[in-house]
Amino acid sequence: MTEEVHELFQAGGTEQLPDNPALIGGVCKECGYVFFPMQTYGCEKCGSTELSPKTLTGRGTLIASAFVHMPVGTPRDTPFLVGSIQTEDGAILRSVLEAPDDAMLIPGMSMITKLVPETRPNHGPQDLRFIPVED
Ligand SMILES: [Zn+2]
Known part of the structure; x- marks a missing residue:
């Protein structure tokens, strides 16, 4: 199989x-x-x-976020932000986040999906991020 x-x-x-x-x-x-x-x-x-x-649906609520300084596995430029998000459909997932440097990421805030150019090899042309949205 x-x-x-x-x-x-x-x-x-x-x-x-x-x-x-x-x-x-x-x-x-x-x-x-x-x-x-x-x-x-x-x-x-x-x-x-x-x-x-x-x-x-590409919209959810931020549960928690953290900066990653030493990633394991596929290399990315560090530090980068990861977060746990609960989608409106109820699924909980982890994603790389994209936010302005001075953004306050607060648990409970709304997040939506966005496509960005993929920078890692062999991962296709685009990657997904969650970004904060103003309610
Ligand atoms: Zn079941």
Whole structure:
């Protein structure tokens, strides 16, 4: 059995948020649990393998953020910001964030997706960021 590779995001948005890239997550048909990224191993909540892809709106709430000074794995220019975000669909994910140097990132604030040119080799032309939005 080969592992399925799933795209993480799409340039087009959702009906609710058409101008911001959508995330490609999944939903459990058994219990309704929403997750990101899409996987086929089983529901983290109930164990069901009845999982189907779900396009998640590119808007969410910041849970926490931190600067990374010494990344493990793929090199990036440091430091960079990462954050945990809960999407409006209920999935919790980690993403690289993009914010002005003087921006105050406060848990609970709204974040939306944005595509940026990919700087890492072999990762496709674009990468996804979450950026803070004024409510
Ligand atoms: Zn489930």
